[in-house]
Amino acid sequence: MGEATTKAFGAVAPLLPAAFASGRALEVVDMHTAGEPVRIVVGGYPRLEGATILDKRRQALELHDRLRVAMMHEPRGHAGMYGVIPVAPALPGADLACLFAHASGYSTMCGHATIAIGRWAVEAGLVRAAGNGARFGLELPCGLVEVEAQLEGARVVAAAFESVPAYVDRADLVLDAPGFGRALADIVFGGAFYAVLPASRLGVSFDDGLPVLIGAAKAAFAGARLHEAPQHPDQPDLSFLYGVILTDDAAPPATTRNLCLFGEGQIDRSPTGSGVTARMALDLLSGRIGEGVPRRFLGPTGDGFDATARRVADYGGRPAVRVRVSGRSFYSGTQRLIVEADDPLGEGFLLFASETA
Numbered sequence: 001m002g003e004a005t006t007k008a009f010g011a012v013a014p015l016l017p018a019a020f021a022s023g024r025a026l027e028v029v030d031m032h033t034a035g036e037p038v039r040i041v042v043g044g045y046p047r048l049e050g051a052t053i054l055d056k057r058r059q060a061l062e063l064h065d066r067l068r069v070a071m072m073h074e075p076r077g078h079a080g081m082y083g084v085i086p087v088a089p090a091l092p093g094a095d096l097a098c099l100f101a102h103a104s105g106y107s108t109m110c111g112h113a114t115i116a117i118g119r120w121a122v123e124a125g126l127v128r129a130a131g132n133g134a135r136f137g138l139e140l141p142c143g144l145v146e147v148e149a150q151l152e153g154a155r156v157v158a159a160a161f162e163s164v165p166a167y168v169d170r171a172d173l174v175l176d177a178p179g180f181g182r183a184l185a186d187i188v189f190g191g192a193f194y195a196v197l198p199a200s201r202l203g204v205s206f207d208d209g210l211p212v213l214i215g216a217a218k219a220a221f222a223g224a225r226l227h228e229a230p231q232h233p234d235q236p237d238l239s240f241l242y243g244v245i246l247t248d249d250a251a252p253p254a255t256t257r258n259l260c261l262f263g264e265g266q267i268d269r270s271p272t273g274s275g276v277t278a279r280m281a282l283d284l285l286s287g288r289i290g291e292g293v294p295r296r297f298l299g300p301t302g303d304g305f306d307a308t309a310r311r312v313a314d315y316g317g318r319p320a321v322r323v324r325v326s327g328r329s330f331y332s333g334t335q336r337l338i339v340e341a342d343d344p345l346g347e348g349f350l351l352f353a354s355e356t357a
Helices: 003-008 016-022 053-072 110-124 211-223 271-285
Strands: 025-033 038-044 082-087 096-102 103-106 133-142 142-154 154-163 169-177 182-187 193-198 240-248 258-262 296-298 304-315 319-326 329-337
Touching: 025 053, 025 110, 038 053, 038 110, 053 082, 053 096, 053 103, 082 110, 096 110, 110 133, 110 142, 110 154, 110 271, 110 304, 110 319, 110 329, 133 304, 142 296, 169 193, 169 211, 169 271, 169 319, 182 258, 182 271, 193 211, 211 240, 240 271, 258 271, 271 296, 271 304, 271 319
Parallel strands: 038 082, 096 133, 193 240, 258 296
Antiparallel strands: 025 038, 025 329, 082 096, 096 103, 133 142, 142 154, 154 319, 169 182, 182 193, 240 258, 296 304, 304 319
């Protein structure tokens, strides 16, 4: 492991299922960004091997997925829980590396969690601050992102990341949303692939309330999944549609709202950092916003992120954009997660398979 990762984990023996059942613990730090949870594993998780971060991601899925379930699902988590598993970095320029986990699997990019890592890594002493700021490279399944932290004294009061190249994969995809009719959506990569469309195209608005929006988003996601999965130009492991983002009709650069449904029905409480990246890329490449023009994005909790975008060289033969997304994260606790050997529900369950059930 890298020095920073070893420091985060400490001297912890590999946690195998038998040891887990006999009382060994996972140590976690809980945070939130704009209301979306971030559970960071700081001890007890097995060391992941592999030449690349995607190798480590596959190993986590194949050998240790029951630990993800135990951390994310009830009774320790819930359908909307989100997690971070630090691993040893491999890319040049990376000071830290992390995998992202949620109640239904693993994601390739997560902006709200990256903002939280920006605070946690600095305040935990894993990266050095210089004066009132800190900068470090963070390796993620989608690639290397640059993270900045703003400090007041020893406390990080804001963090930001600059995305991997974002681009429009497919414009004006016609999807059939059951119960809501046909609508046009854009498939955009912001570290993960999203179907992005205004809620008004489905005949609903943000004034209709969250249950109505969630129903529309679920229908749009189902319709988008009927089409061929988007293909990442370099990594097959990234070639899947991760979520759908419904937007309001506010014209750039006015403050705007997002509702993101991802995975198997999880609802992001934040505006979704990689979704904000996708939206900014879409707006810049379509001429609706200029380079460097700031825009604020709000999620279901009413808290939000700020973003700017700039053009870069093409990525995979497509015009590409790098987006800077900033926000604030807060601690909510620390925990030692255990499973007793005779607990029939100890390894985790979800009362509903998704938050939209």
